[in-house]
Amino acid sequence: MLFLYNTLTYPIKNIQGDFMKKFIKHISLWKCHSSKKVRFNLMSRIIILIFMISIFPILLLISTIIQNTSSNLKRDITNTAIQINDITSSTLATLLEHESSVLTVLSNDTSLLNYEDSPKAKKFTTNKLKYIVDESPFISGISLKAEDQEESFSYPDNTQGKLTSKDLDGTYFYKLAKKNKKTAVSAPYFDSLSKELVITITSPILNNSNEFLGAINLDISMGTFSEYLNSALEKYKGHFPLESMIYLSNGNILASTAGEAINTKLVLLPGGYHIVNTHDEEFSASFKDIPYYFYRGQTINQLNFITYIAEDKINSLVVDMLQPLVLSITIIFMISLIIGLIYTTRFLKPLQYIVHTLTKLKANDLNIHIDTSKIKTKDLLEIALATNELTHHLSTSIHDLKKTSGSLLKDASAVDQVSTQCNHYATATLNAINEIKAGAKEQITQVTDAIASISTLHSQCENGDTIKEQLNEHSTYVISYVQQGLQTSKDLTLAINTQRDKLYELRIKVKDLGEKSSQIASILITLQAISRKINLLAFNASIEATRAGQQGNGFSVIAQEMQQLADTALSFTQNIQTIVEDNIASVSYVSNNMKQVILAEQATENVLGEVQKQFDSIEGATTLVEQSIKAVNDILTSVSLTKDVIHVDMQTIFHIAEKIINLTHSSEDYGNIEFATLQELLSTSESLTQSSQYLEEQIGQYTV
Template structure:
């Protein structure tokens, strides 16, 4: 499929559109992520700051109760009701958020005659009032949640907000137990805080334009909400409250749209403060950004398309005009010229086209003149070439005859030289073999001499071996006789040990009959009997060993006899070997003399052979040089003849080409 330059340029428009769309999409995605992270971070930061304010408020209130509990633990029953009232008034005045505070002793712990003792002070408008109406069985403060929770935790605990009918106020209470120095529980301190103060902090938080805050206790009960009248009617937060961790961000779905929830947990009582911001507000900036990105992308695409179309038209218009002129030139019209309208690459191309046409005009004129001149010269060259070719053929035939004769003579000389060379090589090989044979003869003589010396040594060693075998036979015979004597002695020892054993047995019997007087003798007799038995046992072992040694001695005697027989045979063979070496030495001496004579005659032939081979080689070289020179002259003549034929043919072809060139040049218009 053929594509114009304009089409190729415009084909980049879809690519540019895709690039713009991809860049716009990525920019939108990155910006969206950044905005989401920024809003979530801002919500988390705002929740953390508000939670910090609440924790400060709660911590200051909790310290009031802990301070009173510490004093109550130290003073205990030594403080009377007025002392506690005075202390409570001072502590309440130290913190504006503290509504009331009381000291509550365990039943009968303050006074064995008083079951309930609980002085309590609270704010009454601008004044601080005192009451003891809670110290009775009807209220039964030891059963209250703030009391039991503090005692169980052995530290400060917080209650959920509750409504106090007597005070007509929503309170949140901390319970802090106090103990004697021995660790016995005395009671608990209650410090009440007006819940409206902390709930107001949550309700007054401004979260964006349409967001709100909520406060939830550790059980998931909503304490503060954007709509105080329907605080219990937020099923979405009620449903996800069990999924909350200490802090984090969640997305929840409301009927009027999704929302982002950022929450954190208060350290003192586990309450969760959350900030809710509708996603419509979260993504308001993102949606505006999307509109701007889409608008910019559309504008860029339109501008890019128009710019590329205009550019393609501007580039291709002069190229099309130049293409038309080139077609006229291709048809032979060299009178065409273009006007240069630009200074870019297209203008340079137009200038080059005009220059090319001018150069072609000059070239055609020069060629036309040269063709006419060369046509006449070619005619003359063709005639001269035909005459020269006839003379060259005669010279070539004469030189070829001379070359054939010289080649035959050189071949005969070369054959003689080859045969002489073969003869020379065989004589040289014979000389080498003769020298080698002489050397081998000398080595055989030397080896024979060494063998004779070794056999003499072997003969002496054989005599020494025979003498040693005789000595060994005598030693073995003496050993056999001594073993017989030892066996006799061992038999005597065995008989003595048997008799000793019998005597020891008889002595034991006699000692037993002697009673108490023979007991010592009986012990000695028993030891003698044991020694006799050990001697008999050792004697038996010796007798067995002696039998084994006698058996092996007899075997050694037989082997020594065989060894002596082999030694005699070895000595006889050694004498025969010595005689054989003598015969070999005589034969080798005779052969060595014959080889020396043969080597001398071969060397004389070798000297004369070198002269013959050298003369024949010189003749062959001269003949080969003559043949080569003749062949070179013949080849040169043949090449010259061939070259002349080619010149003649080329001249004829050139004549034809010149005529055709004249016809073609006449087609161009100047």
């Protein structure tokens, strides 16, 4: 039992002791075995686990009980020791107070000083002193001396020297009583007459006038008091092996309940005799390699009382108290362990069936089923039923995944074909946009040339004004100027015809641009339909991935990417459709303005025809020059107005052409984005095909 106590308490007291070294050694050996990858079967693991779960609370309980028992025992010992010290000190204080009161009563009897008057008086004094000494076991003697007497009187006789004038101590006590005229208690000292340790109480004898008549001393034997304390200690200490000692303030030990004191001088103890004045309840120290516990003592009249006990005696008490309890706990633990092992063995057999089934399931073998008729435990039966249901669901999910993977392969192939076709459409769209862009640039060049021609026409009109003025001033030169005007009208007619041809070509280009914009719109509608279909396929794929569980996570990510790409493509096609619709509206506007320009040119051409006829008439009839000049003036005014209209229309056409170029730039950018989106969609369809093939391979690993 002592071994068990030391085993459980020693690691707590000294964690670096031999116990921890052995424990670390066992841990090291266990690590060495673990490094060799030693594997235990399930039953062994559970048995070891149950043993560890059972043993550690028991050990913890025993250790806690030991610690609590040890703490409670030490606390009881401390309280008992402090109580003994308090009782000892209070007993001495009570004794000194009682004997001082007795001595005070004696000092009030002045008849005691008549011991030299007659034999009768001496006998009276002797009998009275004898009665007081015999009544108290602690009083060793009483002596008195009158101021007018040379010799002192005492009982018994060995105390008489203290009050003689030749005795130093006696002179001291007598003079002390004479000087202070009050009771005084001496410190313990060794009496050379009685050969023992005593405490002397001195009291003066005074008359009614408070005059000093003499002194009386009472000696208390410390040896007798120590014997009394030893007997009282046996009563108060109970079953605790406590020891007490009395020592002087100089460190000398006066008495001890032990056979021999732990040291000749307690002053050699760390802290010395000052321990009696400390506030600590206990402290420890070792003597001759034996540890002791000392408990707070008391000091009365320079006498120090302290109680102590050896540490090994405390440990023996703890072992004696714990032996029945630890034995009972050990028996209960062994019985519980045996019952637990029996129950565990019955519990593990059906558990092995379940583990065997799960091992097959880990090997992708779904052709398994647990026979629940052999399982009697409710919890294990529920686990077995859940395992069978899980296997059934897995088998069903694998079948569904096989069907889904085949459908996904077909859908991925269809998406691939549609993506390729859309890629061709996007390439054709970009080429058409580039052609429209080139045509618009060419139209701007033609419009610029037309504006230059109109500027030339403007100059010619200004020249016509000059000719008119010259005709007014110089009619002699009318014919020559008329011929020049005729030639100018012919040139203007030629320029207008040239401009008209260019406008016809521009109108054809604008018409082609409108038709191609309509084609782009139809292509965008097709792309939107494809994007919606891809979005629907991605939604179906995400549903199948959710059914597939953990194995469909990668497929779910691909479905999400397809859905995001489909949404992006749909957004891009809607933006491009908006731009194309704006482009068609602009083309329609340009076409209408060009019709008005052509009508204006036709009117101008008709006017120029009239001008030419007039010039022909002028050549045949010079007499009509004045009228012709006026007609020319009107014609030039009409031409100037027509020229301004044509100039404004050409500026409008120029701005429209610039807007067309900007629209073609935007269309080209969106076309590039759409082309990149289609490329990404094509890449996604390839990834979808690869993921579907990978899913097909993974599903093929399961045995259904």
